[in-house]
Amino acid sequence: MSRGPVGVGLIGAGVISKQYLDNLTKFPDLKVHVIADLFPQAAEARAEEYGIAEHGAPELALNHPGVDIIVNLTIPAAHVEVATAAVRAGKHVWSEKPFSLDRESGLGLLKEADDAGLRLGCAPDTFLGAGIQTALRVIKRGDIGEPLTAQTVFQNPGPESWHPNPAFLFQRGAGPLFDMGPYYFTTLVQAFGSIRRVAALGSKSKATRVIGSGPKAGEEFEVEVPTHVSALAEFESGASSHSIFSFQSPFKRVGYVEITGTEATLSVPDPNYFDGPLEIHPNGSDGWTPIPTTGPANGRGMGVLDMARSIRAGEPHRATGQLAYHVLDTMVSVSESIDSGAFTDVASSAPSSAPLPEDWAPETATLDGVLA
Numbered sequence: 001m002s003r004g005p006v007g008v009g010l011i012g013a014g015v016i017s018k019q020y021l022d023n024l025t026k027f028p029d030l031k032v033h034v035i036a037d038l039f040p041q042a043a044e045a046r047a048e049e050y051g052i053a054e055h056g057a058p059e060l061a062l063n064h065p066g067v068d069i070i071v072n073l074t075i076p077a078a079h080v081e082v083a084t085a086a087v088r089a090g091k092h093v094w095s096e097k098p099f100s101l102d103r104e105s106g107l108g109l110l111k112e113a114d115d116a117g118l119r120l121g122c123a124p125d126t127f128l129g130a131g132i133q134t135a136l137r138v139i140k141r142g143d144i145g146e147p148l149t150a151q152t153v154f155q156n157p158g159p160e161s162w163h164p165n166p167a168f169l170f171q172r173g174a175g176p177l178f179d180m181g182p183y184y185f186t187t188l189v190q191a192f193g194s195i196r197r198v199a200a201l202g203s204k205s206k207a208t209r210v211i212g213s214g215p216k217a218g219e220e221f222e223v224e225v226p227t228h229v230s231a232l233a234e235f236e237s238g239a240s241s242h243s244i245f246s247f248q249s250p251f252k253r254v255g256y257v258e259i260t261g262t263e264a265t266l267s268v269p270d271p272n273y274f275d276g277p278l279e280i281h282p283n284g285s286d287g288w289t290p291i292p293t294t295g296p297a298n299g300r301g302m303g304v305l306d307m308a309r310s311i312r313a314g315e316p317h318r319a320t321g322q323l324a325y326h327v328l329d330t331m332v333s334v335s336e337s338i339d340s341g342a343f344t345d346v347a348s349s350a351p352s353s354a355p356l357p358e359d360w361a362p363e364t365a366t367l368d369g370v371l372a
Helices: 015-022 040-050 058-062 078-089 103-116 132-139 175-192 302-312 321-340
Strands: 007-012 030-036 054-056 069-072 091-095 120-122 147-155 195-203 209-212 218-224 228-235 239-246 253-263 264-268 281-282
Touching: 007 015, 007 058, 015 040, 015 147, 015 175, 015 302, 030 040, 030 058, 030 302, 040 054, 040 218, 054 058, 058 078, 058 281, 069 078, 069 302, 078 091, 078 103, 091 302, 103 321, 120 302, 120 321, 132 175, 132 253, 132 264, 147 264, 175 195, 175 228, 175 253, 175 321, 195 321, 228 321
Parallel strands: 007 030, 007 069, 030 054, 069 091, 091 120, 147 239
Antiparallel strands: 147 253, 195 228, 209 218, 228 239, 253 264, 264 281
16 A cells, blocks of 8 residues: 555656656656666766656666556557566556557557556547647536537648658657547537547649658658548547648648537637637527636646546546547548548547546645555
8 A cells, every 4th residue: 555646667768758757757746767769878968857756668667666657658669568578567657649550559558457457548638728628628517518529630841841750740649640540539529528430531642752851851752651641530429520630731731629519619729739729609699709718738747647646536537548449440540541541430439538637737646644
């Protein structure tokens, strides 16, 4: 039995680890004991920067007696391997997206954790921020009536003009669908519930693209995946959505999410962020009315904190492995529909998560008297 902060160990000391550590080291209900990486010098530098007591190889974090949750910030191709090793070491696991690169390995990880009685969590956790949480409360209390349909748009010219090494964003497991789809589909599942089937079309405007900045500027690389995807989704509830994910529009329009019900339409904040403007347009009204958002907007790591508090409370956490797998399954089904030209069923399911309490406060200590 223990009380006080839940122990955390990070594996992966790359760029994104800084975004996580900015918050994880400030949340009093978490204690980062160790940071690990295949490159010890990277782990050492992060440990020194954030005052973390221990650093070293991944095995140090996996076998650390004070660590309850492994935060898996490795490269996508290693996510399942590292998460599986953590589960076998008796740790709960939070992974950066994607949950896995394919259905088979994702299902295997879910089963292994379930058999071990351990929890899996996965980014994105942006839906835990004030913006989307307030939107979900508005929907749940009936302000828009019965939710019926949604439209989402993410479109821009693509990242090759500014990114110094963009080729990986146009390879298998990436493209606008797999890079940005998790944010939008996670939000839609929270609003409507599980997705039943999808139909999609995709296109590729260019077979190759040219790097526009950095030391590789002028180099050409191959485009392996569709750079424009238009996807219809039907939900188990009977609701439907239409989503556009595009790297081939000169007109940048991102973060567009509108959810329409029988009584009103809700303009939801950009799901790539933890807060933003929220507006409602009731049927018969002359325009949009702003809705103040309530709740935290701390950023990356809120899902780890919710998971830790939920473990201690014996309650379900919100950004679950099941949810992340359902979103992955949906995106793979979209890709399959593009290839087949037909509707594709989504075999998995994930219930909408319970909204966070409005007074949920990441920077307040809540576990000092909680035994686990």
